[in-house]
Amino acid sequence: xERKYLYLDYLTCIGCETCETVCDFIHDGSPHIRIxxxxxxxxxxxxxxxxxxxxxxxxxxxxxxxxxxxxxxxIHEDKCIGCLACLQVCPYGxxxxxxxxxxxxxxxxCADRREEGLEPACALMCPAEAIQYGPLxxxxxxxxxxxxxxIPEHRRELGEExxxxxxxxxxxxx
Amino acid sequence: MRGIKFSFLCKEKPQRTGKxxxxxxxxxAGLTAAGYLVCKGHDVDIYDKMPEPxxxxxxxxxxxxxxxxxxxxxxxxxxxxxxxxxxxxxxVMEGEREDEGxxxxxxxxxxxxxxxxxxxxxxxxxxxxxxxIGIPGDDLEGILSxxxxxxxxxxxxxxxxxxxxxxxxxGKRVGIIGAGLTAVDAAFECNRLGAEVEIFYRRTIREAPxxxxxxxxxxxxxxxxFELVTPKRVIGENGRxxxxxxxxxxxxxxxxxxxxxxxxxxxxxxxxxxxxxxxAIGMVPTPPVNGSYIATDRRGRIVVDSRHMTSxxxxxxxxxxxxxxxxxxxxxxxxxxxxxxxxxxxxxxx
Numbered sequence: 001x002e003r004k005y006l007y008l009d010y011l012t013c014i015g016c017e018t019c020e021t022v023c024d025f026i027h028d029g030s031p032h033i034r035i036x037x038x039x040x041x042x043x044x045x046x047x048x049x050x051x052x053x054x055x056x057x058x059x060x061x062x063x064x065x066x067x068x069x070x071x072x073x074x075i076h077e078d079k080c081i082g083c084l085a086c087l088q089v090c091p092y093g094x095x096x097x098x099x100x101x102x103x104x105x106x107x108x109x110c111a112d113r114r115e116e117g118l119e120p121a122c123a124l125m126c127p128a129e130a131i132q133y134g135p136l137x138x139x140x141x142x143x144x145x146x147x148x149x150x151i152p153e154h155r156r157e158l159g160e161e162x163x164x165x166x167x168x169x170x171x172x173x174x
Numbered sequence: 175m176r177g178i179k180f181s182f183l184c185k186e187k188p189q190r191t192g193k194x195x196x197x198x199x200x201x202x203a204g205l206t207a208a209g210y211l212v213c214k215g216h217d218v219d220i221y222d223k224m225p226e227p228x229x230x231x232x233x234x235x236x237x238x239x240x241x242x243x244x245x246x247x248x249x250x251x252x253x254x255x256x257x258x259x260x261x262x263x264x265x266v267m268e269g270e271r272e273d274e275g276x277x278x279x280x281x282x283x284x285x286x287x288x289x290x291x292x293x294x295x296x297x298x299x300x301x302x303x304x305x306x307i308g309i310p311g312d313d314l315e316g317i318l319s320x321x322x323x324x325x326x327x328x329x330x331x332x333x334x335x336x337x338x339x340x341x342x343x344x345g346k347r348v349g350i351i352g353a354g355l356t357a358v359d360a361a362f363e364c365n366r367l368g369a370e371v372e373i374f375y376r377r378t379i380r381e382a383p384x385x386x387x388x389x390x391x392x393x394x395x396x397x398x399x400f401e402l403v404t405p406k407r408v409i410g411e412n413g414r415x416x417x418x419x420x421x422x423x424x425x426x427x428x429x430x431x432x433x434x435x436x437x438x439x440x441x442x443x444x445x446x447x448x449x450x451x452x453x454a455i456g457m458v459p460t461p462p463v464n465g466s467y468i469a470t471d472r473r474g475r476i477v478v479d480s481r482h483m484t485s486x487x488x489x490x491x492x493x494x495x496x497x498x499x500x501x502x503x504x505x506x507x508x509x510x511x512x513x514x515x516x517x518x519x520x521x522x523x524x
Contacts, residue, residue, distance in 0.1 A: 014239045014240065016501055016502045016503050017501060017503035017504075018502060018503040018506050020503070021503040021504075021506050021507045021510075022182065022506070022510075024507075025507070025511075026183075040385060040386035040387045040390070041384070041386055041387050041388070042385070042387040116185070117185055118182070118183075118184075118185060121182050121183075124178070124179035124182040125178060125179060125180075125182055125206075125506070126178075127178055127202070127231060127240045127244060127245070127502055128239060128240055128241070128244070129175060129176070129241065129244050
């Protein structure tokens, strides 16, 4: 099976919170993608990045964290001892300990849905198409094309000073 | 690009239940509810007064936030793969009322007729009106409603509004009152079209609903941010906007929303010259009823119970028409949970 990626393009995200809403809906009120609001009110969805060289997989003392055939980083709930070592090493602070399940819970790239041939819900419903799910080549091509498209538009519309400001501000207006 | 997959819960339409649901309003709440209901085997018809489905996502929210194609393909998928039938240019109304975007509808259907002809009805008609602010001169020419302005700009790009209808904003001074997401979107679009934009807000950037992040992007683009001011009157010349008179404010005690209330400072009046003025405040729910057919509250919102059901059995409501102005995700959430209730109700479970 070809490795899949779930990529969140923060330059395209509009902070609408739809990803968290649908994730919350399919996980009965415990979303695996969560919006963090910064002090200046930037809305940032954070979920497991399913890292290539995932520190959580390496640090887990009971080998409870593994990669499934689509490439999702998953938890063996019965092997998890709740030591939170994965939380210590995750740069995104993603692993969430559920007292109900008594194991780490986190984004599994919609494992149940994938079994039925469905894709992760957040990627399907994002109004801005800021979340891509698919093989690496597909994700990279889409994001590369998006960035490349902006370059000539900017050169035509904006002066250098304006271009610098608009790029540094994080927003790219077509 | 792929469309928003409103039917994200299933691969294909399951066996038919034979139940028919009418959804009024093809915005995020209506389309998401439709996606859920078709996955449960119900037949869905969607009525909307605009010429194509998508609601505010398509007609008002700027393209740089939500791509038109993403919305269009999503609505089309419901039609082609899940046999949803759209009735565009159709206003559903019990009683009479004029709303923004009314120039597009060609037919009127009564809400009570839909209730008779379908097993259940979901109202998701959103907020297509803007309340008057109620200061002298607020009806002068050159005062634009944010819906109207954003809708003209987007509608012209989509080919629904003649290009002449969009005011030529190049070099014009546009004042925007308010600091919510609508104000920010209006500022982005006016700035993009070459206007000199100033935003006036009665509190400070810390309280602004759109947040400092968005506002600072605008400031980087040359938009002027004016805080702690409140409009007193609009000054006209030959029936057209010439300037706005503002009062400075200071922040007093917190109000019911927990934000400090702005208190106007007596004698602090000053004027700013303008060509256009946008009151980006007070978007009003537009339920498909004017009168007592279903219950609405003081702010025009449809009253619903925990099942999202209105005062009429079998008629449900979701999205901004029940909540007042919120974000897209809130409409989507409401659409999903209202659809869950409708499905249960149709199965006789509650």
